[in-house]
Amino acid sequence: MKTYKYLILLLVGLSIVGCSNLEEEPVGLLSPEGFFSTPKDIQTAVNATYGHMINEQFWGRKQAIALMLRSDMVDLASTETERMEMNNLTTLTDNKMIDNFWPRSYQAIAACNEAIAGATHVDVADAVKNPITAQAHFLRAFMYFHLVRQFGAVPYMDSPAIPASATISRAPAAQVYDNIIADLEYAITWLPNTTTSRAIPSKAAAHSYLALVYLTMAGNTDNAVLLGKAFSEAKHVIDNKALYNLDLDGDFQNLFNANKIDASKEPIFALDYNNFEGSDNGYDQLAPMTGIRGDDRNQGGGWSVAVPALKVYTTWNANDYRRAVSMSDGASINGTLVPYTNFTISGHKFAKNQPYIAKYDRYPGAFARINARATSHNYSMIRYAEVLLIAAEASITTNNALARTYINEVRARARKGGATQKGGVEVTVGANALPADLTGAVTVADVLEERRLELAFEGIRWYDIVRRKMGGAPYNVFSASGLEGAKAGFTDDDYLLPILANEITRNPNLLPQNPGY
Template sequence: MKSYKILLLLIGVSVFGCSDLEEEPVGLLSPEGFFQTTGDIQTAVDGSLTHAINEMFWGRKLSVALMLRSDMVALASNETRRVEMDEFTTLASNGMISEFWPKTYQGIAAANQAIAGAEDVGVADEIKNPVTAQAYFARAFYYFHLVRLFGDVPYIDAPITDVDAATSMSRTPASEVYANIISDLEFAKAWLPNTVTSRAIPSKAAASSYLALVYLTMEEWQLAYDESTEVINNAGTYNLALESNFQNLFDASVIDASLEPIFALDYNNFEADDNAYDQIAPMTGIRGDVRNSGGGWSIAVPSLEVYTTWDAGDYRRAVSLDDTAKFDDDNDPETPDVEYPYTQFDVSAHEFAKNVPYIAKYTRFPEPFARANARATSHNYSMIRYAEVLLIAAESAVELGNNASALNYVNQVRARARMGGETMTGASVAVTVAPSTVPADLTGTVTVADVLEERRLELAFEGKRWYDIVRRQLGGVAFGTSGLEGAKSNFSSTDYLLPLPEDELERNPNLLPQNPGY
């Protein structure tokens, strides 16, 4: 009998705890007869969300792919799959795609199990729907990534246990996928609570915020404005606010108390057997740096222009980038480590060390981590936070001709950036950055370009920039001669979508045709 490895087939739900939900694997669940209580639904939901913190999804593969495809992060590596992402020579056999595609569908499959299983739980809707709504949110979260990355994709909204059915599915038009995402988020918004004990648990604000972002992506400006301003106008009810110190958003020791994250992937210094852990700190860290038990791997590294074109008075630059570091030049623990500016980072004598400032958001305050180089950190990664909702409202307001509102929302974000705060240099020296006049409030007429630039800086290295480039079709400029990384000659409009994985097409020809250009 022919053996199939089918990403769409999930007979059991693999549950490994994430964040505050669980910390130990509890095995494989047989869905038949399992769902008896709302606690059983919650277990399946937790399993779905745990797929997102896997190394194959946000732990490294998807998060780094999004960085490399943006115009803010270059590559210091010769690994083929990363080179393809960075240089827009991506093949359908790319090893990053072949890992985050199935992991995304595993998250969807687990959400589908929770939703289907909830039908067997004999309690009132008022009791079980707030739990089931988390699964609807998770399914929308995963599909929103897929549809933006690949366009038309197979849309599955129920458990699949039949191999023949799994290998005969076709792709669903992107417009239908978006409609289903909206439907899921509307259900989630109707039933999720206003506040949650952890931002790793979906809330009403999370559903509404994602609806705003979905509508922004679809260029439904009024709907994007309505949803984002609903969140803003109910910030008190939802317990949301801008964090006073920008650095705190990337400090694992204090982020749990912040009111800014709306939905986050929460790591917990736990390395599961299935790679459910975080590697972004080593991927972005400085090669040879003495921090984090070995520094980083110097893989995803900004171009120098990202640093030099960023106003030095903007506190966000100091938080986002390391322009100094310490190295152990002589490998002698008895002698002091030596501090160097970024122009001399190559003192680590490694071929991939670059003399440019490195990404600092994930290397300064990872808190406890399970392995050297800050692998398996304690970070919370904000998938959407209050500052982005303000910028969604600003961008949609510009499109609607509501300049006063656009000014208000952009300038709230800029005002926080001017507040300064306590941060740390790459040499692990605590510094206090005083309030400044940079960035100044915008005046006059706000343009779409103004808001996109604010998003680029505010959300730098958070997996947002590539999606902005795609939805606004900015590639011609971003990857042209005036781009931050210089000209990328291989880029074309077909690169706005990734190719479907080659092995999936081989297993299921019904997924053809491949995306144009591949």
């Protein structure tokens, strides 16, 4: 008889977290030896991971909204305590948003571990099973990359079951990064060049994330080795974009149009909500969370929770097509077409007279439910434009002319204009001269600003703030001059989130707590 602390029990693709005293032939537990016999069984375990990632507790709402609120671009219109803590950078150790996405992250990781361990019991050629197992390695790296950037040192588990006598403590961030790199390198070896859906990782996705990992590890330094590795991985993707079937989409709006995104070459890895509404809160809620309160579109409009700070709109050049795509400055409310200066006509206490995020509620697709609470969106976790900007940032000190070429390629797409909506009406925005190409030497600040505009409201800005330590000088994004004004609660300790107090109570080995909490 053995006693195990199980982090996940895989049963028909669903995960259950808990503890069990396991006798021989336990009822209700599918052991790896008994369940995994074919490549399809490995894929079933991998699919459980995808389910966790699109869950409301992860990218469907909690994780994505927390990342938006912690940035300098998204303010809060509602008054829920856990969201106010995120927005004001006064997060406590019992924050309910963390209490959702922390365990959900580990459930996803545990499903990956099940797939990887189970694959050893499948007696087929490596060429048949390893490309499936490589999905699990990629997804495990993806999840740990989120965790280590948010919490620093975190428990690192790479097996589906831990003996009860074992202690689970926090692995140093450097060790977690080493493991992330190893997983991505395995994925590069075995993933295919292209896949039937951008929601299935490809070799390009692994190279792209490895580039971002190295850029993140370089942090706010000019570490030549790490920047060189980031550049090499990003340039590999750029130089082989035809092989990987990648390119910038001709119309920026297509990236946020659920009816067109499947045909786009720009997404490299995406989370796919197309026709999915699970019983475990699996559906997408970013559209209503960021939508205009009282908007007639989508049978009731949005919930007016996460909204751009007004300065985000007023300081963004009006001739940059990306502003028109990224924010709504007009809407139909109660049958009346109104500008953003009159959005409070809806009468709701959370409505604000300022532009709203439009990337998610404008074209939610055929599957959209009331308030677009479920959508057909494919959310790009990394896309080709970001790879160009990674390469630009990583090459500033070694090949500044090439950095300028890459950043200007992104800006050139923005100048093309395209087909979007304004106040709920379809409009065509023509090409114009802005944003103009950069000339002269490119700086880190140039790339960070381009990332802010190109990737606005995509859950990326907070990570840029952390890795470049932008809260203080010289960027001072949380000062009175910042887009949201001063966030008085900010200190350098806020670059990391706290480990939940209830997690430490259950397992004191998670101490020490992150500084400042």
